Amino acid sequence: MCTSLAACFPAGTAKTKKAAWQDRSLDTGPDVRIRLIRKAYFSQASIQWDNADVLLTDEKGHAIPLPAGAKKGYFRIRGEQVAVAFQRTPAELKKAKRYQKVWIRTQDNSVRRFKIHIPEQQVLREYDAKGFHLSVKYGRMAVINVIPLERYLAQVIPEEMDPEHFTLEALKAQAVVARTWALKNMKRHDRYEYDFCDGPHCQVYKGRKKVSSRAERAVKMTLGEVVTYQQRLAEAFYHSTCGGNTVFVNEVWAGQRIPYLARVEDHWQEGNRPYCAQSPYAHWRVLTSLRRVERVLQHLKYLAKKERLLNVQVFFLNRSGRVKRVCLTTDKKSFTMTSVEFRNVLNQELGKRKLLSNFYDISVDGSQFLITGNGLGHGVGMCQWGARGMAQHGFSYRQILQHYFRGTELGYAYGSEAPAPFSRSTTQNSQADAK
Ligand SMILES: [Zn+2]
Numbered sequence: 001m002c003t004s005l006a007a008c009f010p011a012g013t014a015k016t017k018k019a020a021w022q023d024r025s026l027d028t029g030p031d032v033r034i035r036l037i038r039k040a041y042f043s044q045a046s047i048q049w050d051n052a053d054v055l056l057t058d059e060k061g062h063a064i065p066l067p068a069g070a071k072k073g074y075f076r077i078r079g080e081q082v083a084v085a086f087q088r089t090p091a092e093l094k095k096a097k098r099y100q101k102v103w104i105r106t107q108d109n110s111v112r113r114f115k116i117h118i119p120e121q122q123v124l125r126e127y128d129a130k131g132f133h134l135s136v137k138y139g140r141m142a143v144i145n146v147i148p149l150e151r152y153l154a155q156v157i158p159e160e161m162d163p164e165h166f167t168l169e170a171l172k173a174q175a176v177v178a179r180t181w182a183l184k185n186m187k188r189h190d191r192y193e194y195d196f197c198d199g200p201h202c203q204v205y206k207g208r209k210k211v212s213s214r215a216e217r218a219v220k221m222t223l224g225e226v227v228t229y230q231q232r233l234a235e236a237f238y239h240s241t242c243g244g245n246t247v248f249v250n251e252v253w254a255g256q257r258i259p260y261l262a263r264v265e266d267h268w269q270e271g272n273r274p275y276c277a278q279s280p281y282a283h284w285r286v287l288t289s290l291r292r293v294e295r296v297l298q299h300l301k302y303l304a305k306k307e308r309l310l311n312v313q314v315f316f317l318n319r320s321g322r323v324k325r326v327c328l329t330t331d332k333k334s335f336t337m338t339s340v341e342f343r344n345v346l347n348q349e350l351g352k353r354k355l356l357s358n359f360y361d362i363s364v365d366g367s368q369f370l371i372t373g374n375g376l377g378h379g380v381g382m383c384q385w386g387a388r389g390m391a392q393h394g395f396s397y398r399q400i401l402q403h404y405f406r407g408t409e410l411g412y413a414y415g416s417e418a419p420a421p422f423s424r425s426t427t428q429n430s431q432a433d434a435k
């Protein structure tokens with residue numbers, strides 16, 4: 001396990017910084033292993049490599065013979081093994097050899113484009129990869145894509161932040177945050193021999209589905225840059241829209257306070273609109289009736305069958321202004337509920353119109369039950385729509401990151417002139433860098 005960045009990225013692996021960001025290659029950084037479509041079951045996949053010379057090996061590194069000119073492999077589960085064929089004829093499939101693991105890689109270890117077809121999930125996608133690992137895990141086929149971190153980031157960003165509607169400096173801030181998160185959480189699924197899944201549990205990744213030149217540019221311009229605190233990688237959390245101020249991390253997840261994950265007022269000065277005011281989630285409201293909430297509470301046994309719900313109020317706010325407990329009054333009793341319990345109750349009634357955050361107020365007017373809220377997400381760390389607003393106000397990505405992660409510094413994990421542990425980012429104007 002890496003105890004410091006110096007150990008993770010020894011000086012020898014640092015690349016020499018190019019003069020201009022245009023010359024930087026996305027095929028930089030440590031390789032990451034991403035398991036594709038982990039949540040869905042499938043038992044077969046085909047992988048096509050039109051423009052790549054590939055090698056196939058088994059779990060011991062022995063070559064799997066590849067017919068001359070083969071450009072596609074068919075892989076399917078047979079018992080706990082992967083059967084490999086290069087044509088889909090019944091005869092070929094029948095005599096397909098089986099392996100514990102199949103590793104596909106490009107001969108020169110370069111990144112190439114592959115096409116993957118997973119018929120059971122109706123998935124046909126293109127992926128950039130140095131190769132793939134295939135195996136069977138708990139009766140499911142596992143397809144793991146191996147790709148350098150920087151190229152992965154360039155394809156993750158468009159899933160998190162629309163490159164066409166977010167200013168470049170906001171995309172650069174997102175690139176630094178996503179990189180920091182990835183390096184900090186590397187080997188998250190190592191038990192199952194990969195680093196990240198491709199869903200929201202890690203970061204959403206769908207290969208070349210949303211390739212964006214602006215996202216690639218944001219990654220290249222910040223290549224290797226990370227948020228650090230006391231010479232180590234920071235916990236770089238982010239969320240969609242804070243709605244006015246971010247929150248202390250320990251108010252969302254139990255644990256120690258982290259100095260740079262504290263409440264930040266998301267505006268230039270008191271009285272100004274928050275930076276994230278243009279977010280479609282800046283303000284929201286949910287309207288239902290007291291009777292419907294009452295029915296759910298009865299169904300979930302919080303209330304007796306004929307007990308009437310009379311009122312619901314916010315009972316306790318945390319220091320970041322988020323609802324911590326609500327108080328419910330019936331014709332028989334008063335009781336309180338945590339905001340998590342309350343959200344679970346309401347979700348039963350509201351379905352998709354659920355509460356977007358814990359930043360809200362409740363009003364009961366006669367039989368009407370109205371919740372007015374702000375923001376989307378947990379509120380910890382960088383507010384993405386706030387980053388967009390700051391960038392529109394002319395702030396650089398460095399200033400954006402300093403705003404949300406107070407007391408942190410930017411450094412290079414790799415790719416800088418001066419190697420590990422962390423060379424300070426230069427203070428050159430990012431606009432100049434863009435030219
Ligand atoms: Zn995951």
Ligand SMILES: [Zn+2]
Nearest residue numbers: 242276383386
């Ligand atoms: Zn915000």
